[in-house]
Amino acid sequence: MTTSLHDPGFRHHPATPGLSVSVVLFRLHDGQLEVNLSGDPEPGLPAGLPGPDESLDTAARRIVRQVLHTNEEYMEQLYTFSPANAGEREVVISYLALLQPQDTAHSAADGIWRRVSQVKLANEVDQAVIDYALVRLRAKLGYTNIAFHLLPEMFTLSELQRAYENILQHAVDKRNFRRRILASGILSQTDQKRRDGSHRPAALYRFASREDHTTYLTPPQPGNANPTPQESPR
Amino acid sequence: MTTSLHDPGFRHHPATPGLSVSVVLFRLHDGQLEVNLSGDPEPGLPAGLPGPDESLDTAARRIVRQVLHTNEEYMEQLYTFSPANAGEREVVISYLALLQPQDTAHSAADGIWRRVSQVKLANEVDQAVIDYALVRLRAKLGYTNIAFHLLPEMFTLSELQRAYENILQHAVDKRNFRRRILASGILSQTDQKRRDGSHRPAALYRFASREDHTTYLTPPQPGNANPTPQESPR
DNA sequence: TCAAAAGTGTTTGACTTACACCCATGA
């Protein structure tokens, strides 16, 4: 249902020709990493045009809202492409957005959700953006807490591990994973447990902090009252 | 002398209002990291507008050529900003370019070179771009061979170490530095030595390869015959 | 012979990897 994507303008009806914002919207669903696609007529990334006094970040958030009817959990600019399109150059600013499960739960999002591993788009730029979003997400799993934006408020360590494994596409050792995550101090254990089968119940965890450790690859925005916190690179 | 910066257009005479490319051009001079500024009337980053069928990368390279009258050694897209400018939004795509000393040697570059540590620009966006370029360069020193784009064809290990120290702004241990660099295998020792004072001459090294280990943070360009090589994130 | 930069090893602690069994529960 991408018909809700107009105003200031959908990809195919540009008001400011040549400049658009595309968003890779990821969620974790049944343990699988999925990407949101708007299909008209070809499936493609949700996209739109920034309004005359709208920042790119704001436009990206608006596009997500139009698809989701709720807000994303995390958003980050990826890269700006300038593909040739019939002799003219377009400029496509791409964003990565992550969604917590509950964000989709109470709102049937527009578009379709497809497993990332199974997506192969005709649009070369959209496909490159998705591929790059995955590279970035995988890289950041290693040195940030970015994965938590894909998980619900409370979760078990096994769920967290499965998220890592599904994104990275390889198995990780249970003991080493738990030791590393717990040692990093980004989790705090709740006193609750989840019993969901004929086996020992699992302890539930949440973030120790809602602060991001994910932002040092993106610059603070000039003229912004509360700039993105900056970590020192290792 | 930024009067050579027109065609398709300099920052202050936009042909396509609202979209421009800015380049942070770094060189190492007398052991100091310097940035190129074009001063008219305020000093600012060299910038320009992409032509109608010019990619952003190509525009960035052209801007460097117009400043330098020669080509840069390395170039990478940084980030896209969208500052408010009198109620209208501009879009500024920023690039980092690195220069080998000999690139400046035989060509008096336009603009002025200023030590990065001493630069404080009135233009908020330009300043943010420079700051971010530094963050990126410093981060990449740690896990890529990017520093070599700032050094001449042949150099001593002490020169290389001084380059690292000047960029990182802190001292590094000589023995650990040499061990790490040599173990990484990116250098090969030449049979030449440099004697330049009343002390033991230093062995000269060069790259083992002109290949980049620097690119995995930027995506391969779609529709590009020879895409940027992609490393797997750690 | 002196000053100045080049060059060189070892030890320690931290972190990463590989690896296998017992625990708590519901059916």
Next chain:
DNA sequence: TCATGGGTGTAAGTCAAACACTTTTGA
């Protein structure tokens, strides 16, 4: 009692950091 996933420790290897003296040269 059995099947299922939850939970735990140790040993080996790799990597980073700290640290100081000898070598070669020209003046």
